[in-house]
Amino acid sequence: MKLNERSVAHYALSDSPADHTGFLRTWGGPGTPPTPSGTGRRCWFVLKGNLLFSFESREGRAPLSLVVLEGCTVELAEAPAPEEFAFAICFDAPGVRPHLLAADGPAAQEAWVKALSRASFGYMRLVVRELESQLQDARQSLALHRHSSWKAISSRCKPQAPDCWSQVLENGHSLPRDCNPTGLVEEGGSRSAGRGLAEWELQGPASILLGRGQSPVSPETSCFSTLHNWYGQEIVELRQGWQQRARGESPDCAGLPLS
Amino acid sequence: MRYNEKELQALSRQPAELAAELGMRGPKKGSVVKRRLVKLVVNFLFYFRTDEAEPVGALLLERCRVAREEPSNFSISFIEDPERKYYFECCSEEQCEEWTEALRRASYEFMRRSLIFYRKEIQKMTGKVCAELGGAGVVLQAQLMTRLPRRTPWSSLAYPRRPGSS
Numbered sequence: 001m002k003l004n005e006r007s008v009a010h011y012a013l014s015d016s017p018a019d020h021t022g023f024l025r026t027w028g029g030p031g032t033p034p035t036p037s038g039t040g041r042r043c044w045f046v047l048k049g050n051l052l053f054s055f056e057s058r059e060g061r062a063p064l065s066l067v068v069l070e071g072c073t074v075e076l077a078e079a080p081a082p083e084e085f086a087f088a089i090c091f092d093a094p095g096v097r098p099h100l101l102a103a104d105g106p107a108a109q110e111a112w113v114k115a116l117s118r119a120s121f122g123y124m125r126l127v128v129r130e131l132e133s134q135l136q137d138a139r140q141s142l143a144l145h146r147h148s149s150w151k152a153i154s155s156r157c158k159p160q161a162p163d164c165w166s167q168v169l170e171n172g173h174s175l176p177r178d179c180n181p182t183g184l185v186e187e188g189g190s191r192s193a194g195r196g197l198a199e200w201e202l203q204g205p206a207s208i209l210l211g212r213g214q215s216p217v218s219p220e221t222s223c224f225s226t227l228h229n230w231y232g233q234e235i236v237e238l239r240q241g242w243q244q245r246a247r248g249e250s251p252d253c254a255g256l257p258l259s
Numbered sequence: 260m261r262y263n264e265k266e267l268q269a270l271s272r273q274p275a276e277l278a279a280e281l282g283m284r285g286p287k288k289g290s291v292v293k294r295r296l297v298k299l300v301v302n303f304l305f306y307f308r309t310d311e312a313e314p315v316g317a318l319l320l321e322r323c324r325v326a327r328e329e330p331s332n333f334s335i336s337f338i339e340d341p342e343r344k345y346y347f348e349c350c351s352e353e354q355c356e357e358w359t360e361a362l363r364r365a366s367y368e369f370m371r372r373s374l375i376f377y378r379k380e381i382q383k384m385t386g387k388v389c390a391e392l393g394g395a396g397v398v399l400q401a402q403l404m405t406r407l408p409r410r411t412p413w414s415s416l417a418y419p420r421r422p423g424s425s
Contacts, residue, residue: 002315002316007322008260066262068266096269128373
Protein backbone atom coordinates (compact mmCIF):
# COMPACT_ATOMS: atom_id res chain seq x y z
CA MET A 1 0.00 0.00 0.00
CA LYS A 2 1.33 3.39 -0.94
CA LEU A 3 1.71 6.13 1.63
CA ASN A 4 2.83 9.74 1.18
CA GLU A 5 5.98 8.91 3.14
CA ARG A 6 7.89 12.05 2.27
CA SER A 7 5.08 14.19 3.65
CA VAL A 8 4.73 11.97 6.69
CA ALA A 9 8.45 12.22 7.41
CA HIS A 10 8.31 15.98 6.89
CA TYR A 11 5.47 16.19 9.40
CA ALA A 12 7.45 14.08 11.88
CA LEU A 13 10.43 16.44 11.66
CA SER A 14 8.40 19.64 11.55
CA ASP A 15 8.00 22.03 14.46
CA SER A 16 4.37 21.06 14.94
CA PRO A 17 3.87 20.34 18.64
CA ALA A 18 4.77 16.93 19.96
CA ASP A 19 2.47 15.49 22.60
CA HIS A 20 5.20 13.43 24.18
CA THR A 21 8.84 12.59 23.55
CA GLY A 22 11.47 10.43 25.16
CA PHE A 23 13.82 7.49 24.88
CA LEU A 24 12.23 4.06 24.83
CA ARG A 25 13.60 0.61 24.21
CA THR A 26 11.88 -1.07 21.34
CA TRP A 27 11.78 -4.60 19.99
CA GLY A 28 10.89 -5.55 16.46
CA GLY A 29 12.23 -4.18 13.24
CA PRO A 30 13.86 -5.72 10.17
CA GLY A 31 15.85 -8.83 10.99
CA THR A 32 14.51 -9.28 14.51
CA PRO A 33 12.77 -12.46 15.63
CA PRO A 34 8.96 -12.44 15.96
CA THR A 35 9.19 -12.97 19.72
CA PRO A 36 10.95 -10.07 21.45
CA SER A 37 14.17 -11.00 23.22
CA GLY A 38 17.20 -9.28 24.57
CA THR A 39 17.35 -5.73 25.77
CA GLY A 40 15.83 -4.13 22.72
CA ARG A 41 17.03 -1.10 20.84
CA ARG A 42 17.03 2.37 22.40
CA CYS A 43 15.39 4.94 20.15
CA TRP A 44 14.09 8.48 20.45
CA PHE A 45 10.30 8.46 20.23
CA VAL A 46 8.05 11.37 19.26
CA LEU A 47 4.27 11.28 19.67
CA LYS A 48 2.36 13.72 17.46
CA GLY A 49 -1.37 13.34 17.63
CA ASN A 50 -2.20 9.75 16.72
CA LEU A 51 1.22 9.07 15.20
CA LEU A 52 4.17 7.60 17.06
CA PHE A 53 7.51 8.08 15.34
CA SER A 54 10.88 6.67 16.29
CA PHE A 55 14.28 8.07 15.44
CA GLU A 56 17.82 6.74 15.78
CA SER A 57 18.59 9.69 18.01
CA ARG A 58 17.21 13.09 19.04
CA GLU A 59 18.96 14.60 16.05
CA GLY A 60 17.67 11.96 13.65
CA ARG A 61 16.94 13.39 10.24
CA ALA A 62 14.51 10.71 9.16
CA PRO A 63 12.02 8.64 11.18
CA LEU A 64 12.86 4.98 11.57
CA SER A 65 9.31 3.85 12.11
CA LEU A 66 5.70 4.93 12.39
CA VAL A 67 2.93 3.43 14.49
CA VAL A 68 -0.61 4.69 13.79
CA LEU A 69 -2.42 4.80 17.12
CA GLU A 70 -5.97 4.03 16.08
CA GLY A 71 -7.95 1.01 17.22
CA CYS A 72 -5.42 0.10 19.88
CA THR A 73 -5.05 -0.12 23.61
CA VAL A 74 -1.97 0.38 25.73
CA GLU A 75 -1.22 -2.10 28.48
CA LEU A 76 1.57 -2.70 30.94
CA ALA A 77 3.63 -5.66 29.86
CA GLU A 78 6.36 -8.02 30.77
CA ALA A 79 9.57 -7.32 28.94
CA PRO A 80 11.98 -10.04 27.88
CA ALA A 81 15.14 -10.12 29.98
CA PRO A 82 15.01 -8.50 33.40
CA GLU A 83 13.80 -5.15 32.11
CA GLU A 84 11.06 -3.34 33.90
CA PHE A 85 8.79 -0.45 32.91
CA ALA A 86 7.54 -2.17 29.78
CA PHE A 87 4.23 -1.62 28.05
CA ALA A 88 2.65 -2.77 24.84
CA ILE A 89 0.48 -1.14 22.17
CA CYS A 90 -2.08 -3.81 21.30
CA PHE A 91 -4.29 -3.66 18.24
CA ASP A 92 -7.84 -4.99 17.90
CA ALA A 93 -7.23 -5.95 14.30
CA PRO A 94 -6.30 -9.57 13.70
CA GLY A 95 -2.78 -10.31 12.58
CA VAL A 96 -1.33 -7.07 13.91
CA ARG A 97 1.37 -7.80 16.45
CA PRO A 98 1.58 -5.68 19.59
CA HIS A 99 4.42 -3.18 19.81
CA LEU A 100 6.50 -3.76 22.90
CA LEU A 101 8.24 -0.76 24.42
CA ALA A 102 10.08 -0.09 27.66
CA ALA A 103 10.70 3.18 29.45
CA ASP A 104 13.67 4.16 31.63
CA GLY A 105 11.72 4.41 34.84
CA PRO A 106 8.26 4.17 36.44
CA ALA A 107 7.40 7.85 35.91
CA ALA A 108 8.32 7.69 32.23
CA GLN A 109 6.36 4.45 31.85
CA GLU A 110 3.26 6.01 33.39
CA ALA A 111 3.58 9.17 31.33
CA TRP A 112 3.93 7.22 28.10
CA VAL A 113 1.02 4.89 28.82
CA LYS A 114 -1.17 7.91 29.59
CA ALA A 115 -0.09 9.85 26.52
CA LEU A 116 -0.49 6.90 24.17
CA SER A 117 -3.91 5.99 25.58
CA ARG A 118 -5.17 9.45 24.73
CA ALA A 119 -3.58 9.68 21.33
CA SER A 120 -6.49 8.62 19.17
CA PHE A 121 -8.29 10.99 16.86
CA GLY A 122 -11.61 10.05 18.46
CA TYR A 123 -10.43 11.05 21.91
CA MET A 124 -9.26 14.44 20.66
CA ARG A 125 -12.58 14.95 18.89
CA LEU A 126 -14.44 14.24 22.14
CA VAL A 127 -12.32 16.77 23.96
CA VAL A 128 -12.91 19.45 21.32
CA ARG A 129 -16.66 18.86 21.37
CA GLU A 130 -16.64 19.06 25.14
CA LEU A 131 -14.97 22.46 25.07
CA GLU A 132 -17.25 23.60 22.27
CA SER A 133 -20.29 22.92 24.39
CA GLN A 134 -18.68 24.57 27.39
CA LEU A 135 -18.09 27.66 25.27
CA GLN A 136 -21.70 27.60 24.12
CA ASP A 137 -22.86 27.43 27.73
CA ALA A 138 -20.58 30.29 28.67
CA ARG A 139 -21.79 32.41 25.77
CA GLN A 140 -25.43 31.82 26.57
CA SER A 141 -24.92 32.68 30.20
CA LEU A 142 -23.10 35.82 29.21
CA ALA A 143 -25.87 36.83 26.80
CA LEU A 144 -28.52 36.32 29.46
CA HIS A 145 -26.42 38.24 31.92
CA ARG A 146 -26.06 41.14 29.51
CA HIS A 147 -29.79 41.16 28.77
CA SER A 148 -30.62 41.47 32.42
CA SER A 149 -28.04 44.24 32.98
CA TRP A 150 -29.41 46.24 30.07
CA LYS A 151 -32.88 45.77 31.44
CA ALA A 152 -31.78 47.22 34.77
CA ILE A 153 -29.95 50.14 33.15
CA SER A 154 -32.77 50.94 30.74
CA SER A 155 -35.44 51.07 33.43
CA ARG A 156 -33.34 53.61 35.31
CA CYS A 157 -32.51 55.83 32.33
CA LYS A 158 -35.61 55.67 30.18
CA PRO A 159 -38.68 55.75 32.37
CA GLN A 160 -41.11 56.20 29.47
CA ALA A 161 -40.46 52.89 27.83
CA PRO A 162 -39.48 50.21 30.27
CA ASP A 163 -42.12 47.85 28.90
CA CYS A 164 -40.90 48.40 25.38
CA TRP A 165 -37.37 47.53 26.44
CA SER A 166 -38.27 44.45 28.39
CA GLN A 167 -40.47 43.19 25.58
CA VAL A 168 -37.67 43.66 23.09
CA LEU A 169 -35.15 41.96 25.31
CA GLU A 170 -37.40 39.02 25.96
CA ASN A 171 -38.12 38.64 22.27
CA GLY A 172 -34.56 39.48 21.46
CA HIS A 173 -32.07 36.94 20.32
CA SER A 174 -30.19 34.94 22.81
CA LEU A 175 -27.22 33.37 21.10
CA PRO A 176 -28.97 30.56 19.29
CA ARG A 177 -27.91 27.04 19.84
CA ASP A 178 -27.37 26.32 16.20
CA CYS A 179 -24.96 29.19 15.81
CA ASN A 180 -22.03 27.27 17.20
CA PRO A 181 -18.32 27.40 16.45
CA THR A 182 -18.48 24.22 14.40
CA GLY A 183 -21.20 25.71 12.28
CA LEU A 184 -19.16 28.85 11.85
CA VAL A 185 -16.09 26.87 11.02
CA GLU A 186 -18.02 25.14 8.29
CA GLU A 187 -19.35 28.41 6.97
CA GLY A 188 -15.99 30.06 7.22
CA GLY A 189 -14.43 27.14 5.49
CA SER A 190 -16.75 27.47 2.54
CA ARG A 191 -15.89 31.13 2.34
CA SER A 192 -12.22 30.41 2.24
CA ALA A 193 -12.84 28.00 -0.59
CA GLY A 194 -13.56 31.04 -2.69
CA ARG A 195 -10.31 32.74 -1.78
CA GLY A 196 -7.40 32.46 -4.14
CA LEU A 197 -5.00 30.85 -1.66
CA ALA A 198 -5.74 28.94 1.47
CA GLU A 199 -3.49 29.81 4.36
CA TRP A 200 -1.14 27.05 5.37
CA GLU A 201 -0.61 27.87 8.96
CA LEU A 202 -3.88 29.62 9.70
CA GLN A 203 -6.32 26.94 8.70
CA GLY A 204 -8.44 26.60 11.74
CA PRO A 205 -11.35 28.13 13.56
CA ALA A 206 -9.42 31.07 14.96
CA SER A 207 -8.53 32.54 11.61
CA ILE A 208 -11.88 31.68 10.10
CA LEU A 209 -13.75 33.45 12.87
CA LEU A 210 -11.45 36.46 12.79
CA GLY A 211 -11.55 36.62 9.02
CA ARG A 212 -15.29 36.60 8.57
CA GLY A 213 -17.73 39.42 9.04
CA GLN A 214 -20.80 39.42 11.18
CA SER A 215 -22.79 36.26 11.41
CA PRO A 216 -26.28 36.74 10.04
CA VAL A 217 -27.74 35.54 13.31
CA SER A 218 -25.50 37.07 15.92
CA PRO A 219 -21.88 38.17 16.00
CA GLU A 220 -19.86 35.27 17.28
CA THR A 221 -17.27 37.47 18.75
CA SER A 222 -16.36 38.32 22.28
CA CYS A 223 -16.01 42.01 21.38
CA PHE A 224 -18.57 43.70 23.58
CA SER A 225 -19.02 46.82 21.49
CA THR A 226 -19.92 44.75 18.44
CA LEU A 227 -22.43 42.74 20.42
CA HIS A 228 -23.81 45.94 21.92
CA ASN A 229 -24.31 47.59 18.54
CA TRP A 230 -25.88 44.47 17.11
CA TYR A 231 -28.41 44.11 19.91
CA GLY A 232 -28.92 47.86 19.80
CA GLN A 233 -30.08 47.97 16.18
CA GLU A 234 -33.36 46.26 16.86
CA ILE A 235 -33.94 48.37 19.93
CA VAL A 236 -33.33 51.60 18.02
CA GLU A 237 -35.83 50.54 15.33
CA LEU A 238 -38.45 49.65 17.89
CA ARG A 239 -37.98 52.92 19.74
CA GLN A 240 -38.44 54.83 16.50
CA GLY A 241 -41.62 52.91 15.80
CA TRP A 242 -42.89 53.58 19.28
CA GLN A 243 -42.12 57.27 19.03
CA GLN A 244 -43.92 57.52 15.68
CA ARG A 245 -46.98 55.79 17.04
CA ALA A 246 -46.94 58.04 20.11
CA ARG A 247 -46.91 61.15 17.88
CA GLY A 248 -49.72 59.80 15.68
CA GLU A 249 -52.02 58.96 18.60
CA SER A 250 -51.76 62.30 20.35
CA PRO A 251 -53.72 65.15 18.70
CA ASP A 252 -51.37 67.67 20.30
CA CYS A 253 -48.61 66.43 18.11
CA ALA A 254 -50.46 66.87 14.83
CA GLY A 255 -48.48 70.00 14.10
CA LEU A 256 -49.33 73.63 14.42
CA PRO A 257 -52.82 74.48 13.22
CA LEU A 258 -52.74 76.62 10.12
CA SER A 259 -53.87 80.07 10.76
CA MET B 260 10.48 4.51 7.25
CA ARG B 261 8.99 1.31 8.63
CA TYR B 262 5.29 1.05 9.27
CA ASN B 263 2.87 -1.79 9.65
CA GLU B 264 0.66 -1.97 6.57
CA LYS B 265 -1.81 -4.09 8.48
CA GLU B 266 -2.38 -1.23 10.92
CA LEU B 267 -3.28 1.05 8.03
CA GLN B 268 -5.38 -1.61 6.33
CA ALA B 269 -7.34 -2.12 9.53
CA LEU B 270 -7.83 1.63 9.80
CA SER B 271 -9.11 1.79 6.22
CA ARG B 272 -11.90 -0.58 7.25
CA GLN B 273 -13.12 1.71 10.03
CA PRO B 274 -16.27 3.83 9.58
CA ALA B 275 -15.50 6.72 7.28
CA GLU B 276 -16.29 10.38 7.71
CA LEU B 277 -16.88 10.49 3.95
CA ALA B 278 -16.62 7.94 1.18
CA ALA B 279 -17.34 8.25 -2.51
CA GLU B 280 -16.20 7.19 -5.92
CA LEU B 281 -14.18 10.06 -7.37
CA GLY B 282 -11.85 10.61 -10.26
CA MET B 283 -8.28 10.70 -8.96
CA ARG B 284 -5.02 11.73 -10.57
CA GLY B 285 -1.64 11.31 -8.91
CA PRO B 286 0.96 14.07 -8.70
CA LYS B 287 3.38 12.55 -11.21
CA LYS B 288 3.62 14.21 -14.58
CA GLY B 289 1.63 12.36 -17.17
CA SER B 290 -0.65 10.50 -14.76
CA VAL B 291 -4.21 9.98 -15.86
CA VAL B 292 -7.48 10.24 -14.01
CA LYS B 293 -8.65 6.94 -12.57
CA ARG B 294 -11.87 6.04 -10.81
CA ARG B 295 -11.15 5.36 -7.16
CA LEU B 296 -13.21 4.71 -4.07
CA VAL B 297 -11.96 7.46 -1.78
CA LYS B 298 -12.51 7.12 1.95
CA LEU B 299 -11.77 9.63 4.68
CA VAL B 300 -10.99 7.97 8.02
CA VAL B 301 -9.68 10.18 10.84
CA ASN B 302 -6.67 12.04 9.38
CA PHE B 303 -6.04 9.60 6.53
CA LEU B 304 -7.46 9.58 3.04
CA PHE B 305 -7.54 6.04 1.63
CA TYR B 306 -8.11 5.27 -2.00
CA PHE B 307 -9.18 1.90 -3.39
CA ARG B 308 -9.62 0.43 -6.83
CA THR B 309 -13.37 0.29 -7.14
CA ASP B 310 -13.51 -3.51 -7.00
CA GLU B 311 -10.90 -4.20 -4.33
CA ALA B 312 -11.13 -4.51 -0.55
CA GLU B 313 -7.62 -3.34 0.29
CA PRO B 314 -6.58 0.24 -0.42
CA VAL B 315 -4.13 1.06 -3.17
CA GLY B 316 -2.77 3.82 -0.98
CA ALA B 317 -3.24 6.33 1.81
CA LEU B 318 -2.51 10.01 2.31
CA LEU B 319 -1.82 11.39 5.76
CA LEU B 320 -3.67 14.70 5.87
CA GLU B 321 -1.46 16.67 8.28
CA ARG B 322 -0.04 19.92 6.95
CA CYS B 323 -1.90 19.58 3.71
CA ARG B 324 -3.56 22.21 1.62
CA VAL B 325 -6.96 21.53 0.09
CA ALA B 326 -7.79 23.79 -2.83
CA ARG B 327 -10.76 24.10 -5.16
CA GLU B 328 -9.88 23.51 -8.77
CA GLU B 329 -12.52 24.61 -11.29
CA PRO B 330 -16.14 24.22 -10.36
CA SER B 331 -16.23 20.67 -9.09
CA ASN B 332 -12.65 19.47 -8.60
CA PHE B 333 -10.22 19.83 -5.74
CA SER B 334 -6.58 19.12 -5.07
CA ILE B 335 -4.53 18.09 -2.07
CA SER B 336 -0.91 19.13 -1.77
CA PHE B 337 1.56 19.19 1.08
CA ILE B 338 3.39 22.04 2.65
CA GLU B 339 6.87 20.88 1.70
CA ASP B 340 6.01 20.65 -2.00
CA PRO B 341 2.97 22.73 -2.86
CA GLU B 342 3.20 22.12 -6.60
CA ARG B 343 2.93 18.38 -6.21
CA LYS B 344 -0.85 17.90 -6.28
CA TYR B 345 -3.23 15.02 -5.99
CA TYR B 346 -6.31 15.87 -8.09
CA PHE B 347 -9.81 14.72 -7.40
CA GLU B 348 -12.85 15.06 -9.65
CA CYS B 349 -16.29 15.25 -8.12
CA CYS B 350 -19.66 14.82 -9.78
CA SER B 351 -21.04 18.15 -8.56
CA GLU B 352 -20.12 21.41 -6.87
CA GLU B 353 -22.00 20.27 -3.77
CA GLN B 354 -19.97 17.09 -3.52
CA CYS B 355 -16.78 19.08 -4.05
CA GLU B 356 -17.79 21.52 -1.32
CA GLU B 357 -18.58 18.65 1.04
CA TRP B 358 -15.19 17.04 0.47
CA THR B 359 -13.10 20.19 0.72
CA GLU B 360 -14.83 21.12 3.98
CA ALA B 361 -14.35 17.70 5.50
CA LEU B 362 -10.72 17.44 4.37
CA ARG B 363 -9.81 20.84 5.81
CA ARG B 364 -11.02 19.73 9.22
CA ALA B 365 -9.56 16.24 9.00
CA SER B 366 -6.25 16.81 10.69
CA TYR B 367 -5.11 16.41 14.24
CA GLU B 368 -3.46 19.82 13.96
CA PHE B 369 -6.82 21.40 13.10
CA MET B 370 -8.41 19.87 16.17
CA ARG B 371 -5.49 21.01 18.28
CA ARG B 372 -5.99 24.58 17.09
CA SER B 373 -9.73 24.32 17.78
CA LEU B 374 -8.96 23.17 21.29
CA ILE B 375 -6.61 26.06 21.97
CA PHE B 376 -9.11 28.50 20.50
CA TYR B 377 -12.04 27.26 22.57
CA ARG B 378 -9.96 27.18 25.71
CA LYS B 379 -8.91 30.80 25.18
CA GLU B 380 -12.47 31.88 24.43
CA ILE B 381 -13.81 30.19 27.54
CA GLN B 382 -11.06 31.74 29.60
CA LYS B 383 -11.89 35.18 28.22
CA MET B 384 -15.56 34.78 28.97
CA THR B 385 -15.40 33.16 32.33
CA GLY B 386 -11.93 33.96 33.56
CA LYS B 387 -11.48 30.27 34.29
CA VAL B 388 -9.19 27.71 32.82
CA CYS B 389 -11.35 24.74 32.05
CA ALA B 390 -8.85 22.10 30.99
CA GLU B 391 -5.21 21.53 31.58
CA LEU B 392 -2.95 21.50 28.59
CA GLY B 393 0.38 19.95 29.34
CA GLY B 394 3.08 21.74 27.35
CA ALA B 395 2.34 21.51 23.67
CA GLY B 396 0.07 18.56 24.09
CA VAL B 397 -3.32 17.76 25.42
CA VAL B 398 -3.28 15.93 28.70
CA LEU B 399 -6.71 16.26 30.22
CA GLN B 400 -7.74 15.53 33.70
CA ALA B 401 -9.95 12.49 34.16
CA GLN B 402 -12.83 14.68 35.31
CA LEU B 403 -13.25 15.99 31.80
CA MET B 404 -14.25 12.53 30.68
CA THR B 405 -16.67 12.08 33.55
CA ARG B 406 -18.34 15.40 33.05
CA LEU B 407 -21.78 15.92 34.49
CA PRO B 408 -24.79 16.06 32.15
CA ARG B 409 -25.30 19.28 30.22
CA ARG B 410 -25.68 22.19 32.59
CA THR B 411 -28.42 24.81 32.53
CA PRO B 412 -27.31 28.44 32.18
CA TRP B 413 -27.89 29.11 35.87
CA SER B 414 -25.39 26.54 36.93
CA SER B 415 -22.82 27.11 34.22
CA LEU B 416 -19.29 28.40 34.53
CA ALA B 417 -20.40 32.04 34.42
CA TYR B 418 -22.33 31.87 37.65
CA PRO B 419 -21.23 30.82 41.08
CA ARG B 420 -23.68 28.40 42.53
CA ARG B 421 -26.41 30.17 44.49
CA PRO B 422 -26.86 28.82 47.96
CA GLY B 423 -30.00 26.78 48.22
CA SER B 424 -30.48 26.34 44.48
CA SER B 425 -30.48 22.88 42.96
